[in-house]
Amino acid sequence: MSMTPEERIAIMTKAINQAIKVMGDRFGSTEEDVARAIQGLKASMQTAPQEKPVPVGAATQA
Secondary structure (H helix, E strand, C coil), X not given: XXXXXXXXXXXXXXXXXHHHHXXXXXXXXXXHHHHHHHHHHHHHHXXXXXXXXXXXXXXXXX
């Protein structure tokens, strides 16, 4: 199942906001909160590999 760019942005935004909340609340956050925030950020940044366009002339240069 492929996500749309809007869905990816929504997931990343949620993960970033959670990380900011956890990192900003130094005394109210536990190590588990920090670990979950980091995992959320990592998961939100994993996207399906996309083909990169080959620059013009790159295929002919050796």
